[in-house]
Amino acid sequence: MKKRTLLLAAAAVILAGAAVAGSVFFGALETSVVSKAVERPLGADEMKRLAERGAYVAVAADCYACHTAKDGAAWAGGLPFETPFGTLYATNISPDKEFGIGAWTRAEFHRSVRDGVGKGGRHLYPAMPYASYREMSEEDVDAVYAYLMTREPMRVPSRENELSFPFNIRQSLTFWNLFNLRREGFAANAARSEAWNRGRYVVDALGHCGECHTPRNLLQGMESGAYLKGAVIEGVEAPDITKEGLARMGFDPLTLARFMKSGLSAQGSMTHQMFEVVHFSTQYMSEGDLQAMAAYLFDLDALPATPVPPPAPAPVEVPAPVAAAGRGTYLNLCAGCHGADGQGIPHVAVPLSTNASLRLASPRNFVSAVLHGIPAQRFPGLERMEAMPAFTELLDDKALADLTNWMRARWGGRQPIVTDEEIAKLR
Structure with a gap:
């Protein structure tokens, strides 16, 4: 979500000189999930049609929160991300042609979102959750691109990152990508329901929930064997949101869907980064998508008709x-x-x-x-x-x-x- 310090620590896997020296070799092994079809520019009618959809996709993907600094111009970047290796700043993604993405082609935008490689082959830091956005559909990425091009251009230069050597060498991120990016995008599970598959897409791709709720491996990639089992980020715990973890906290599927909409429940209120997730993103999501998220997280093909809260934990004796x-x-x-x-x-x-x-x-x-x-x-x-x-x-x-x-x-x-x-x- 907004300040993804865990992701930023991924720069540590550059492994100094070894990764720098091998970056060209690793770059040759990088794989792209972007098809050749996106090299065709979109027509004006296509852009207009897609922009309407893109407003919703951008909200579900929580783009605004990271690319707008507090008291800053909308979409103009500047939000700081503190890391042990220095400070990263979100970039300007308004359609300004000099400082934003106004001069970016459709294909360049696709590759930045899904491959982590921006215009001119410039690697992005994984504070931009491209490891999750890699599973976004081609149409949804097109929709966000079209929507952003309708925003007001902001002539605000992106702030220079303040990272120490060798973490300031972007090309070295080819090493991280090689070990942490999926080789393919999203594929529906034919054995599960439409709701379950939609929930998986919203949780894994658009909502990129695993970026904060999954612990990190030695290379600071998400641990596939501990998916959504919780992690410490910025001094607080992003809790276990597997079905077992959610039940332990007192959630049932319908209560969780309402919590993501309102930010309040008997289990408490959204705080820290999750307050901003609700404020900028999930409160605007459709009931269908919120219920699909809950169905996927609870591993259900359909939600029950009424809430069935798990039993409260029994009190424990205290001296x-x-x-x-x-x-x-x-x-x-x-x-x-x-x-x-x-x-x-x-x-x-x-x-x-x-x-x-x-x-x-x-x-x-x-x-x-x-x-x-x-x-x-x-x-x-x-x-x-x-x-x-x-x-x-x-x-x-x-x-x-x-x-x-x-x-x-x-x-x-x-x-x-x-x-x-x-x-x-x-x-």
Whole structure:
């Protein structure tokens, strides 16, 4: 999604001099999924027809969020992506002919989106999720191209990346591509339903969910054997969104589809990058696509008629001193907004008794919220949640560990094993 630090760390696989020296050789082995057919320019009528579709595809692919800096011109780039090797900046993809993509051909656009190689053979960094967009259909890429060409040209030069050597050598990314790009694009599974296949396309290609929710291998490519099983990104956990992981968090397919539309549910609210995903992308997606996403993630060919929530986890016993300290802190600092029994207050604070962050294996997301707070947020449908203050100055490591253990045991069914030392590291 927006700041994909995990993807940016993929630059590490350039392996310094070895990859640089072999870049020409590896480039010769690179494969393209772009057909020769796209070398034909699109006519004016085709561009007009495709642009209408492209407005929706660009939303589903979450293009605007990455290519528009805060307080910046629309589609003009400039959004920073911080990496251990320096800073990358999103590029201008408005139709300006000098600074944007206005002079790009249809074929050049296709190759950048699906192969990661832009105009003039210039390799893109995989902060642009071309490893996932590789599965986009030719028609959908055409549609985005046509739509972008209808936007207002922005005469804003793309900012130069600030990467150290050898990560600033783009050609070296041929090495990463060789090991991390699929050899083919999307292919439907004839044994599954239309809804399941559409969901797979939306999740894997357009939504590129795996880019954040899949852990990385040694070369910083997505681990195929741990697909969607969760990863840490920018200090918080992008959770396991396999059917097992979703059920553990309390989701059923229909509830998940509504959550992606509204950003709110009994499991909590969208925060961090996922808030922006809802804000710029999923709230505008069709009900059919949202339900298809849920069907695919839960591995169903059709959704049930009514929600069937998974059973809540059973509470776990906590040592009496921990329970007394944790409950005391909760009543003093949390209950005013979240309720004495964790039921939450509509339009103010989400419930905690059903909150997904307390059911995750790691306490990372819960502890981060307590330490750093959550800003006030407006959600689709005129819904909003008040700001949660930061408690980093009010709670020492032991107090926060007791609070975390008590809440996770009571409402998440998790053993009280969080230590003061772990809190200190997360702090």
